[in-house]
Amino acid sequence: MEQQKTTKKGIVRRAAGGTAKFWAFSLGLTGLWNTGKRIGGNLSAASAHVRRKLKDSPANYRHETLGDAVERLGLDEAHLVRQGRAFNVWAMSWLCAAILVAAWLFFFSVTGALTLPAFIICCGLMIMTCAKSLTWRFRACQVRDREFYSFGPWFWSLGGRW
Numbered sequence: 121m122e123q124q125k126t127t128k129k130g131i132v133r134r135a136a137g138g139t140a141k142f143w144a145f146s147l148g149l150t151g152l153w154n155t156g157k158r159i160g161g162n163l164s165a166a167s168a169h170v171r172r173k174l175k176d177s178p179a180n181y182r183h184e185t186l187g188d189a190v191e192r193l194g195l196d197e198a199h200l201v202r203q204g205r206a207f208n209v210w211a212m213s214w215l216c217a218a219i220l221v222a223a224w225l226f227f228f229s230v231t232g233a234l235t236l237p238a239f240i241i242c243c244g245l246m247i248m249t250c251a252k253s254l255t256w257r258f259r260a261c262q263v264r265d266r267e268f269y270s271f272g273p274w275f276w277s278l279g280g281r282w
Contacts, residue, residue, distance in 0.1 A: 207260035
């Protein structure tokens with residue numbers, strides 16, 4: 121077996137290549153190139169996701185009623201009643217937390233200790249606790265009515281399903 125000889129490039133060629141790499145690195149061109157490749161990869165992943173979503177259809181998803189789910193999971197009426205009550209308890213607990221945060225915000229504003237970070241934290245906590253309370257109330261209403269329905273019609277039927 122013959123051994124292949126590897127020859128190095130000449131000293132001038134290596135020095136010129138090294139100088140060019142150092143110059144590109146010092147100007148930030150290599151970092152710019154890497155960032156461009158990363159952004160391009162992210163854009164291609166996003167476009168692939170959009171293409172998949174556009175080709176997707178509702179036939180690819182499972183559609184079942186609450187009765188089908190109860191039957192599949194082997195639940196009984198007593199378990200549904202307990203679960204509905206638990207959902208209501210969780211909803212009321214999150215609502216109490218929202219009221220507590222509102223009282224905390226009111227206390228800060230009355231005492232004059234309200235700063236911008238405290239206001240932002242209070243608003244964020246109020247949004248989170250109200251959203252969690254609304255979520256658990258929605259689940260409790262689904263169990264109460266013994267059917268799966270979407271959130272939008274339930275939310276806008278203020279006199280009906282709440």
